[in-house]
Each structure stands twice: as C-alpha cells, then as structure tokens.
Amino acid sequence: MTRRGAPLPETGQNLGMHTMSTTRAALPTPRGSLSERVVADLRTDAARLSQGGSRPDGVGEEDAALTLWVLHELSYGGFSDVDPDAEWEPAVLTLRRDLQRELETRLRQRWPGHHVSSDDFADELMAYIEADDGPSVASYVHTRATQEQVLELIRWRSVYHLKESDPATWTLPRLTVRPKAALAELQYDEYGSGRADRLHAHLFAQAMEAVGLSTRPGAYVDECPPEVLEMNNVMSLFGLHGRLRGASMGHLAAFEVTSSVPSGHLVQGLQRLGMAQELIDYYAEHVVADSVHDQIAVRLVCAALAEDEPEQAEEIFFGAFTCLDQEARFARALLGRWGVAV
Amino acid sequence: MTARAPEQAGSGQAMVCPGGPLLLRGARSYTDDAGVEHEIDRPVVAVCRCELSSLLPWCDSTHKRLPEDKRPR
Numbered sequence: 316m317t318r319r320g321a322p323l324p325e326t327g328q329n330l331g332m333h334t335m336s337t338t339r340a341a342l343p344t345p346r347g348s349l350s351e352r353v354v355a356d357l358r359t360d361a362a363r364l365s366q367g368g369s370r371p372d373g374v375g376e377e378d379a380a381l382t383l384w385v386l387h388e389l390s391y392g393g394f395s396d397v398d399p400d401a402e403w404e405p406a407v408l409t410l411r412r413d414l415q416r417e418l419e420t421r422l423r424q425r426w427p428g429h430h431v432s433s434d435d436f437a438d439e440l441m442a443y444i445e446a447d448d449g450p451s452v453a454s455y456v457h458t459r460a461t462q463e464q465v466l467e468l469i470r471w472r473s474v475y476h477l478k479e480s481d482p483a484t485w486t487l488p489r490l491t492v493r494p495k496a497a498l499a500e501l502q503y504d505e506y507g508s509g510r511a512d513r514l515h516a517h518l519f520a521q522a523m524e525a526v527g528l529s530t531r532p533g534a535y536v537d538e539c540p541p542e543v544l545e546m547n548n549v550m551s552l553f554g555l556h557g558r559l560r561g562a563s564m565g566h567l568a569a570f571e572v573t574s575s576v577p578s579g580h581l582v583q584g585l586q587r588l589g590m591a592q593e594l595i596d597y598y599a600e601h602v603v604a605d606s607v608h609d610q611i612a613v614r615l616v617c618a619a620l621a622e623d624e625p626e627q628a629e630e631i632f633f634g635a636f637t638c639l640d641q642e643a644r645f646a647r648a649l650l651g652r653w654g655v656a657v
Numbered sequence: 658m659t660a661r662a663p664e665q666a667g668s669g670q671a672m673v674c675p676g677g678p679l680l681l682r683g684a685r686s687y688t689d690d691a692g693v694e695h696e697i698d699r700p701v702v703a704v705c706r707c708e709l710s711s712l713l714p715w716c717d718s719t720h721k722r723l724p725e726d727k728r729p730r
Binding site: 500504518579592604606609 | 671674675676678689700702703722726
C-alpha cells in the first residue's frame with residue numbers, strides 16, 4: 316500500500332453494465348446425434364454420457380466440433396444449465412479426449428512440417444509467420460465491408476474474444492523459467508496490467524455492448540460455422556495439454572505477429588463506417604499492444620522455450636502454422652459468405 | 658526520430674528487436690530525440706525504430722510492411 320501520492324484506482328470501477336464474471340453460457344443448439352446426446356446428458360446428469368460409449372461412427376465433423384466446443388467450455392465459464400462438476404466427470408473427459416485426438420490428428424495431417432535450420436530461432440520464426448499470405452478479412456473491412464458484415468465478424472470473433480488470452484494461460488505452469496516469465500508479462504498486459512477496465516476481453520465486451528450485441532459467452536455460437544468452432548477448439552486443445560506447450564506458444568506467437576497490421580486496417584474500416592468508438596478503441600489498442608506482444612512472444616517466449624527444450628522447436632512451428640491455417644479457413648468462410656472472391 | 662540506445666533508456670530494461678522496435682520494460686516515460694517526454698502507462702512498450710510509425714514514438718508494426726533492407730538493423 317502506498318502512503319503518499321494518489322491512491323491506486325479501484326480495479327472494479329468503470330466497468331459499465333458488463334458483468335462477464337457472473338454470466339455463464341447457455342447450451343447451444345445441437346448439430347447432430349452426438350451433440351444432441353451430450354447436450355441432453357449435460358443438462359440432466361453428465362455421468363449418463365458413459366452409457367453411450369465414446370464417439371459413435373458416422374458423426375459429422377461439425378457435430379463433433381460443436382460437441383468438443385461444449386466440453387471445452389466446461390473448463391472456462393461453464394453453462395448456466397450444467398452442474399459445474401461435469402467438468403471433471405470421467406465420461407466427459409473420455410469423450411473430450413477422443414474428440415481432441417481426432418482434432419489433433421487432423422491438424423497434424425494438414426501440417427507440412429518445418430525443419431528448423433538457422434542459428435537464430437526467433438528470426439526464423441518471425442520470418443516464417445510474416446511470410447503468411449492468407450486471405451485477409453481486415454483488408455476487406457478496411458475498404459469495402461458494410462456495417463452489417465462487420466457486426467457478423469464481431470459475432471463470430473466473440474466466441475474467442477470474450478475469453479481473449481485465456482487458452483494461453485493454461486500453458487503458463489508448463490513452461491521453464493524464462494518463457495514462463497515472458498508469457499506472464501505478456502498475459503499481464505492482456506489482462507489489463509491490474510486494471511479491470513483495460514482487460515482486453517472486457518474491452519471487447521464493452522465494444523459489443525456499444526453496437527447492441529449480447530456479451531453472454533457463446534451467445535452467437537449457433538450462427539457460427541464449423542471453422543469458428545474448430546479455431547476455438549484448437550486453442551483450448553493446445554492450452555489444456557502440457558504436452559502441446561510448444562504448439563500453444565507457437566500459436567500465440569503467430570496470433571500476435573499477425574494482429575497489429577490487420578487491427579490497423581480494421582480501425583480504418585470502422586472509422587470509414589462511423590462505427591462505435593469503443594469498437595475502434597478495441598482494435599486501436601491492439602495496434603499498439605500487439606506490436607509489443609509479438610516481440611515478447613517470438614523472442615522471449617518461443618525462442619527461450621526452444622532453447623530450454625529443443626524438442627519443442629518444431630512443435631512451436633506446428634502451432635504457428637496451425638494458427639495461420641485456422642485464420643485462413645476463418646477468412647475463407649466469412650469472405651465466401653459475403654461473396655468475396657478469395 | 659531515432660530510438661535511443663539501450664543505455665539511454667533510463668531506469669528500465671531495454672531490448673533491441675532486429676528489424677523491429679526497441680522494447681522498454683519498466684520505464685515511466687520515454688524522451689524522444691526532440692526532447693519531448695512521453696508518459697508510459699504499460700509494463701512494456703515498443704519504441705519505433707523504422708521512423709515510419711503513425712503513432713510515434715510508439716511502434717505500430719509498420720516495419721512489417723517494409724522490405725528487409727529498409728528495416729532497422
């Protein structure tokens with residue numbers, strides 16, 4: 316406690332109407348036989364999941380993705396109509412592990428591999444990520460998108476941004492000293508540096524309120540395509556498994572490196588459309604913050620992790636590739652829906 | 658404007674990022690070459706070194722759009 320000078324600001328002040336900490340998600344509408352059974356059992360008794368065995372054959376990818384999203388959500392805020400104990404119910408964990416293994420197998424099939432060749436891991440990783448030339452939603456928003464399209468983008472992004480940074484936090488205790496200190500520094504800034512009114516997920520919630528959208532977690536999951544579900548599942552998979560710590564940090568690095576410039580495009584696009592200042596401020600904050608975070612993630616987290624645990628070096632590239640690939644899939648889904656050639 | 662060398666960064670720690678900004682950790686303010694003092698309210702800041710940022714003295718990642726030979730060393 317300081318004895319002199321101005322008192323520290325109350326961290327709970329100026330939070331507006333938003334009460335994310337007390338609002339839990341509602342279970343989404345099932346998209347097939349598996350999610351139908353899981354949603355019904357979670358609502359009544361999660362232990363009943365064991366009676367159906369693990370994932371039956373013939374379940375579609377979208378059904379599986381939604382089911383895994385629901386099971387992951389139990390480890391975040393949970394659902395208003397599900398007993399919080401379901402998170403650690405053995406039948407839930409068994410099904411979650413089966414679905415995670417399928418997802419990881421698919422991700423590794425997409426991964427072309429990367430042989431770490433140079434002496435400077437940080438420069439090689441930075442160059443690898445910067446060479447990405449995937450389709451850009453932000454460039455389209457900059458010059459062409461309508462307000463309606465931007466609101467759709469915000470609704471799809473909200474599945475992640477309302478829990479922004481949380482998946483990477485799972486990785487913190489799995490790291491050695493130097494990458495741990497660096498990740499904690501990065502996350503401290505993501506979480507507002509001790510100020511609740513600057514926590515990034517909260518800034519996004521305020522921006523959603525300003526444009527008349529619901530900030531309830533998962534409020535828009537029903538309208539999200541499988542690409543959105545998968546990209547969220549990827550982050551939870553990488554974060555929850557200590558074995559995947561390299562992939563988790565590589566994903567974080569790619570996310571941060573590819574954030575600042577597109578955020579600048581979004582700022583200009585939102586200004587062009589005269590959209591709410593809170594939304595513009597959210598992306599403007601990411602132009603500045605992610606010009607710091609990307610360097611921390613690449614040079615202080617990933618390079619130190621690769622040095623401390625050399626077997627994680629290629630896993631870091633796997634995570635970075637997967638992030639870029641997921642973003643490209645997201646962009647193709649959204650731009651395709653808007654009739655934009657990609 | 659040129660970012661100051663690490664030894665001029667005051668009480669905080671500094672790290673030059675090849676091809677990118679100067680990171681300053683734990684500094685309360687940053688004084689640019691014109692002598693203007695800029696207050697700092699975050700734990701780490703990135704100071705522009707390519708001199709093309711639209712948010713000077715802070716980095717806005719403009720360096721990422723520059724060809725390799727135009728980036729700060």
